[in-house]
Amino acid sequence: MGQGRRLLGLEDLWEYRELLYFLTWRDLKVRYKQTAFGLAWAILQPLLLMLVFSVSIGRIAGLAPDGMAYPLFALSGLVPWTLFSQGVSGASDSLVGGESIITKVYFPRLIVPLAVVGSFLPDFVVGLLLLLIVLGVGGVTPSVTLLALPLAALALIVTTVGVGSFLAALNVRYRDVRYAVPFLLQLWLFGSPIVYASSVIGPSFRVVYAINPLAGPIELFRWSLLGGTPPSPSIAVSTAVSLAVLVVALSYFRRVERTLADVI
Amino acid sequence: MSRIVVEGLGKRYRVGATQAPYGRLTESLWNAARGLLGGREKREADREFWALRDVSFSIPEGAAVGVIGRNGAGKSTLLKILSRITEPTTGRAELRGRVGSLLEVGTGFHPELTGRENVFLSGAILGMRRAEIARRFDEIVDFAGASQFLDTPVKRYSSGMKVRLGFAVAAFLEPEILLVDEVLAVGDAEFQKKSLGKMSELGGGGRTVLFVSHSMPSILRLCPQAILLDKGRVLATGASGEVVRRYLESDVGRTSQRVWTVDDAPGDVVARLRSVRVVARDGSPDEIDIRQPLDVEVTYWSSDPSGLRPSVNLHFYNDEGVCLFVTNDWSNRDWWTQPRRPGLVHATCRVPGNFLAEGRVTVTAAVSTYDPTVVHAVEWDAIAFQVVDRSEGDGVRGVYAADWPGVVRPMLEWDIAFEPTVRD
Numbered sequence: 247m248g249q250g251r252r253l254l255g256l257e258d259l260w261e262y263r264e265l266l267y268f269l270t271w272r273d274l275k276v277r278y279k280q281t282a283f284g285l286a287w288a289i290l291q292p293l294l295l296m297l298v299f300s301v302s303i304g305r306i307a308g309l310a311p312d313g314m315a316y317p318l319f320a321l322s323g324l325v326p327w328t329l330f331s332q333g334v335s336g337a338s339d340s341l342v343g344g345e346s347i348i349t350k351v352y353f354p355r356l357i358v359p360l361a362v363v364g365s366f367l368p369d370f371v372v373g374l375l376l377l378l379i380v381l382g383v384g385g386v387t388p389s390v391t392l393l394a395l396p397l398a399a400l401a402l403i404v405t406t407v408g409v410g411s412f413l414a415a416l417n418v419r420y421r422d423v424r425y426a427v428p429f430l431l432q433l434w435l436f437g438s439p440i441v442y443a444s445s446v447i448g449p450s451f452r453v454v455y456a457i458n459p460l461a462g463p464i465e466l467f468r469w470s471l472l473g474g475t476p477p478s479p480s481i482a483v484s485t486a487v488s489l490a491v492l493v494v495a496l497s498y499f500r501r502v503e504r505t506l507a508d509v510i
Numbered sequence: 511m512s513r514i515v516v517e518g519l520g521k522r523y524r525v526g527a528t529q530a531p532y533g534r535l536t537e538s539l540w541n542a543a544r545g546l547l548g549g550r551e552k553r554e555a556d557r558e559f560w561a562l563r564d565v566s567f568s569i570p571e572g573a574a575v576g577v578i579g580r581n582g583a584g585k586s587t588l589l590k591i592l593s594r595i596t597e598p599t600t601g602r603a604e605l606r607g608r609v610g611s612l613l614e615v616g617t618g619f620h621p622e623l624t625g626r627e628n629v630f631l632s633g634a635i636l637g638m639r640r641a642e643i644a645r646r647f648d649e650i651v652d653f654a655g656a657s658q659f660l661d662t663p664v665k666r667y668s669s670g671m672k673v674r675l676g677f678a679v680a681a682f683l684e685p686e687i688l689l690v691d692e693v694l695a696v697g698d699a700e701f702q703k704k705s706l707g708k709m710s711e712l713g714g715g716g717r718t719v720l721f722v723s724h725s726m727p728s729i730l731r732l733c734p735q736a737i738l739l740d741k742g743r744v745l746a747t748g749a750s751g752e753v754v755r756r757y758l759e760s761d762v763g764r765t766s767q768r769v770w771t772v773d774d775a776p777g778d779v780v781a782r783l784r785s786v787r788v789v790a791r792d793g794s795p796d797e798i799d800i801r802q803p804l805d806v807e808v809t810y811w812s813s814d815p816s817g818l819r820p821s822v823n824l825h826f827y828n829d830e831g832v833c834l835f836v837t838n839d840w841s842n843r844d845w846w847t848q849p850r851r852p853g854l855v856h857a858t859c860r861v862p863g864n865f866l867a868e869g870r871v872t873v874t875a876a877v878s879t880y881d882p883t884v885v886h887a888v889e890w891d892a893i894a895f896q897v898v899d900r901s902e903g904d905g906v907r908g909v910y911a912a913d914w915p916g917v918v919r920p921m922l923e924w925d926i927a928f929e930p931t932v933r934d
Contacts, residue, residue, distance in 0.1 A: 268634040276622050350613045351635055352594035507596040508523065 256496075258354045265353055269361035273336075274368060288369035289376050291332075292324040299324075299441045309442040311474060318384045319472070323440035325373040326398075326467045329366055330406050330460060331431050336362040337410025338427050341418050345510045355503045356496070359411040363403070370399075381471065389473045398467035405459045405488040412495035415502040418510055439464055444478070456480035459488035511606075513687055513718040514569040514592065518601035521562040521587050521742075561587040563742040565601070569735075574719040576733035576750055578726070578757050581776075581890065583739040585722045586691065589613065592720065593689050607686030607718070610637055614691075616676025621665035625656055625675055628664050632679045646682045653708075654678035669882040681708045691722045724874075724890035726754050726831025751830070758829045758872055758894070766795040766895050777810065777887030781820045781877035784809040784854065786892040788873070800899040800906075800919065803863040807856065810877050810887060815850035818879045820886060822857040825874040827891075828867070834917050864906055864921035867914075868899045 259266075278284045300317045303309065310319035337359035341348065344358045381388070417423035435441070438460045447455050455461060462484025465477040562584045569575050577585050590596045592603055593611035618635035619628050629650055633643040643650075651657050654675040664672060723729050729736055729750055736750035738757050746756045767787030775782045789805040790798045798804050808822045823838040839857045840846040876888040899919075903909050906919045 264640050265634050268631055268640075272620060272623065272627075272631055275627070276620060279622050347618045347635055349590075349595060350617045351611055351637075352609075353635070353637075504597045507590065 259356060262353050262357060266357045266361055266364070269357060270364035273361055273365035277365065285369070285372060288372040291369075292321060292328045292373050293376070295324045295328070296321045303441065308446060311443050311445065314472070314474075315384055318381060318386060319443070319468075320441050321377055321380055322468045322471050323438075323464055325370070325377045326402050326464055327435060327438070327440045328373060329370040329402060330409075331435070332366045332369070333363040333406040334410045334413065335427050335431060336366065337407075338413035338417050338423060341414045341506070342421070342424075342510065348510060349507050355506055356411060356499060359414040360407065363406050363410055367403075377471070386472060388471060391470050391473050394466060394470035398463055398470050401463035401466060401485055401488060404492055405463055408459070408488060408492035408495045411499050412491070415495075415499045418502055418506060434458075434460060439468075452480060456483040457487050459484055459491050462488060511571050512568040513571045513573075513606055514567075514720065515604045515606075516568065516592075516601070517566050517603075519562055519565040519588070519591065519598050519603055520560060520600035521584075521591060521596070522558055522560050522599040524558055560742050562591070562598070565739075565742070565744055567737060567744065567747060569718055569720065571718055572716045573735060574721065574733045576729035576736040576753075577720060577722045577739060578724070578729060578736055578754065579739035579745075582741075584742040585739055586613075587742075588739065589689055589691050589720070589722050605687055608637070609687045609689065610680075610683040610685030611689040612636070612680045612683070612691065613689075614676075615673050615680065617680075619664055619672065619676060622663055624661050624663055625651075625667070626660045629675070629679055632676065633682075636680060636683055637685065638683060642684070650678045650682050653681060653704075669884075685717070687718045687720070689720050692724065726758070726827060727833055730754060730831050754831045755829060758827075758831070758870060758891075766893055768889065768892050772811075775811070775887075776889050777877065779814050780812065780818060780879065780884075781815070781886040782811045782813070783875065783877065783887045783889055783892075784811055786873070786875045786889065788893055788895045790895075795895060797896045797898055799863075800866065800868060800897050801863045801901055801904065804861050804895075806859045806861065806873060806875075806893075808859075808875050808877075809854060809856050811853075812850060812855050813852050815852065819846065819850060820855075820877050820879055821846070822855075822859075823876050823878060824859055825876075826866075827872045827874070828917055829870040829872070832917055834866070834871070865918060866897045867916055867919040868897050870894055870896050 281287060283290065296317055299320045304316040304320070310316045340358045340362045341355065348355065348358070378388070413423055413427060438458055439447075444455065444461065444465060462477075462481035465481050465484075469477050565584075565588065577588065579585050587596075589611070590613075591598050592605060593609060593613065595611075595613075616628075616632065618632045620631065623631065629647065630640070630643055633650075634640065651660065654671075654677070656671065656675050656678070659667065659671065664675075667675070719733070721729065721733055733750050735748065736753035737744060738746040738753050738760075740760065745760070746753050767785065769785040769787075770776070770783055772782075775784060777783050785807070786809075787807050788795050788798075789807060790802060791804065792802045793799055806824055808824070810820070810822070812820055821838055821840050823836060825836050826834040828834055837859055839859070872891045872894040874888070874890050875892045876885055878885045899905060899907065899914075901907060906921045907914045
């Protein structure tokens with residue numbers, strides 16, 4: 247009802263939910279038609295990253311909490327990271343790449359980056375299954391904390407959609423974004439508790455660390471699967487930042503959307 | 511009840527002489543920094559241009575209205591605003607009811623997906639519900655004649671096939687308001703007829719249709735009412751016969767020659783029009799004696815014709831929008847069979863004297879290649895001239911002075927045999 251919802255153009259989105267479904271399905275289908283390994287990439291990507299990190303920095307003491315095998319620890323961060331990085335890099339290019347339909351027919355433009363993120367969800371689910379199997383083989387059995395997994399996944403998706411749609415809109419205005427995104431993602435990988443535990447970070451950096459909107463979802467995700475010490479209160483900050491990013495992203499997106507077809 | 515209400519609609523575009531439509535980040539940051547420091551000067555390179563200015567009209571439920579005008583008159587911009595693709599700078603446009611817009615054939619087709627998949631995808635993009643597409647699926651496929659190719663990726667379709675399938679999806683849209691842009695000018699002749707038939711069917715049943723076209727015959731056939739746009743403003747509205755006449759009598763009908771520079775020439779990499787002109791072998795090119803032959807000269811740059819045979823075709827129309835005839839330079843068999851090289855092509859069509867009827871004749875010029883048909887350059891209503899009958903007993907009408915009907919007035923050969931009455 248509120249002005250806010252109209253500003254973000256969200257009720258329109260509900261009206262067009264079937265289109266969202268079709269575009270998600272298209273992105274998924276097209277991606278797998280063009281690859282030889284298809285859905286196997288959903289397993290290979292986090293697995294290969296896990297190998298790379300285990301071989302390169304895995305021996306360094308203290309990166310993973312005590313008593314936790316580094317590969318297991320890394321994989322539990324790399325699976326959600328894969329969704330984030332694929333979703334963000336796919337979404338950031340999506341508006342520019344969708345020019346041919348954007349200039350020919352109306353629909354809420356937010357559907358385009360949403361569909362891209364959505365099309366990576368099946369990969370995420372496959373990655374999650376892989377992770378559960380690997381954890382099982384490694385002797386980690388999920389505890390009651392697993393109940394927090396849906397919340398962690400939701401927080402992860404919110405962050406991905408927020409960052410992805412913001413970059414998608416920014417990319418329309420400034421094509422530099424395309425070149426900046428891979429670099430940005432690399433920084434983000436090392437600036438988040440993915441291949442190392444957040445306990446590694448010194449206290450003076452904690453504040454800066456907490457405003458990283460990806461840190462909270464990843465920590466929550468890992469805790470729900472591995473248990474151990476509950477995540478620090480800083481994840482509340484991270485989650486709030488993640489929601490703020492989403493709101494800012496949606497309103498910026500809405501602003502760009504108004505003249506999108508003229509400048510794309 | 512009005513289905514479409516448009517009030518004071520305007521759309522301004524900024525045309526930066528040096529600037530791309532999208533900016534560079536550094537440029538923006540620099541401007542922001544200057545703004546903070548109090549520098550307020552505007553970039554002088556920015557030019558403004560109003561694609562639409564102060565446009566108002568309303569269209570009642572069930573009406574089919576044509577929108578006509580020259581290239582750049584604002585027709586496409588109007589359609590884009592009405593279909594919500596872009597927002598107006600001033601004024602408002604209100605559409606009451608479910609809107610379907612058809613600005614292209616095969617909107618949203620993905621080459622990697624099969625025909626079946628694309629029918630669903632394109633239908634959804636055009637605003638159909640999934641259940642609706644499923645219900646009409648067989649009809650759509652039937653209309654396109656595509657049943658054998660349903661599971662083939664669209665990238666392997668011929669261009670004609672793609673167009674047919676794309677149009678078929680669109681033809682089964684059932685919005686209350688339908689916005690259509692020129693999509694009928696596609697496909698082979700038979701399919702065009704079929705889609706025109708489908709379009710007039712769509713016009714019935716209380717549906718409101720806004721149809722943008724360069725084709726006066728299609729406008730006259732499909733739309734009882736029409737709007738004439740010129741340089742972004744409404745020049746005339748009313749019965750389409752009258753509006754079409756206004757259009758053809760306006761500045762469209764006054765130029766006997768058009769010349770383009772490399773920058774504004776219509777066309778693509780294969781062919782780009784350089785000039786179209788009418789040359790009267792005797793007298794002024796604007797007014798041509800009905801007895802005199804005339805030439806229509808088309809010059810085009812052909813920069814990359816490798817493996818193709820670009821060919822000029824001319825469509826001649828009278829001031830009621832009736833197509834008098836179409837002619838193509840492949841009538842010159844020597845030229846048609848010659849391999850093409852890059853260069854400037856001068857093609858001259860010779861129209862005999864004592865052939866056209868009196869009145870204003872408008873010529874559309876295009877350069878195309880065939881099999882598959884691709885129109886590389888086209889200028890609708892490129893030139894026009896007036897044919898006047900000043901014959902003094904030596905023309906087709908002889909000494910008969912009253913109205914002489916017919917869209918052409920050819921002087922034909924007659925054989926006369928005479929058998930005198932034999933009286934015994």
